[in-house]
Amino acid sequence: MSKNIAIIGSGFLGLTLALRLSESGAKVTVYESAPEIGGLAGAWRIGDLIWDKHYHVTLLSDSFTRKVVEEIGLADEFEWVETKTGFYTDGKLVSMSNTLEFLKFPPLGFLSKFRLGGTIFYASRVKDWKALEKIPVEDWLTKLSGKRTFEKMWKPLLKAKLGEAYKQTSAAFIWATIQRMYAARNSGLKKEMFGYVRGGYARVLEKFGAHLREKGVEIQLNSRVLATELTESSEKTLKLTFSDSSVNSVAEFDSVILTCPANIAAKIVPQLTENEKAKLENVKYQGIVCASVLMKKSLSGFYVINITDETPFTGIIEMSALVDKKEFGGNALVYLPKYVAPDDELFEKTDAEIEEIFLSALEKMYPHFKREDVVNFKISRVRQVFPLPTLNYSENVPSVKTSLENVFIVNSAQITNGTLNVNETIQLAEKFLAAEFTENSEK
């Protein structure tokens, strides 16, 4: 292959595409609007520490992620840890890390627990996820677990991730979530082992970037692509324009692959048909406001705490329950995520306002927590994290091929039977390449 290909976006999707296309002989340029590569899996500075902007773990079953990490030379740098899960419910924190603890779980009676366990087991065995896309998740879970368990357990958990949009979400969403958790337990050890690379995603991305550059890939940071159009002189050549005129504004390519969210892609390619644009703009996203809190003392020994009470954040992820505290200079690192709609008013609040709201809630939940122990507090805001898996979602997924020959749109909107995670993202890239860029299908 001797193609000249532009990739828009340097998340794991864009980076995996760049890796494989450069390996097959193409000349690849990656354009990234941010000053760093990595997208949602990127790293940032929290005080003296550089760690993931959003909490990330790898599961033993994440074969696609593990393969890429191996290819860039970091396979031996994985740490695998058995973690604990907690539930904060009715003002109390309880452990729910094994079957015995599940059986003792106070908020539900024996019959409810039996039905809840049955629901999870049943969902883990279902194969026909397409049939589940037609059923609202509330109806499916209520039928299987009962009304009380839905209200007490499922509804708060669904709202934690989806907000009020849970009402339009299909049962395929909870199916995919349960499938991923089962994959974690079923990978031979029957334990929930979570992994991270020593040094976090900062290290993975540094190595990944260096590996790509060695293969001849050009990575252009601070380069927001505004438009991708066919040039007037040729029906085959694509021209990119950038928001910053200092970036080479006459870059021309044989192929362009966009990996940004669907509605942004619709704006970048003005020559798409109205129908294509409508389909892309129709994808509804869920956003996130996620605080990283570096503190002197641990909150608890749980990696994840699911919250069924009303709190300003929708979960507590204590990264230092998984990652050796030495990585954090002896401190604890806690993430407080709040998943919200892209137009939620939380996006308009200042950092100081969000810090006040979140820390006040932590004080109420953990009497031993003291504000003086907070070393650093930093907030990430992303309006488009994952597409909402609405009813019959897979029937309305935008196509990777567009009406413009050699312009492709590949993004998480095309994940139809999985949750958003790096493994799914890499798999999406590999599937796209096999379908569109193998020798037989080459344009």
Ligand SMILES: Cc1cc2nc3c(=O)[nH]c(=O)nc-3n(C[C@H](O)[C@H](O)[C@H](O)COP(=O)(O)OP(=O)(O)OC[C@H]3O[C@@H](n4cnc5c(N)ncnc54)[C@H](O)[C@@H]3O)c2cc1C
């Ligand atoms: C809070 C949170 C927790 C997560 N936890 C986990 C976890 O534990 N394990 C796991 O495996 N995964 C996890 N994930 C998911 C994981 O981060 C994603 O699967 C993955 O990062 C998606 O990569 P992507 O390339 O598809 O998208 P993105 O990372 O969003 O990349 C898209 C890139 O395109 C760039 N871009 C957009 N518009 C333009 C433009 N016009 N010009 C140039 N560049 C542009 C963006 O800046 C971005 O860098 C988590 C995500 C979040 C938010």
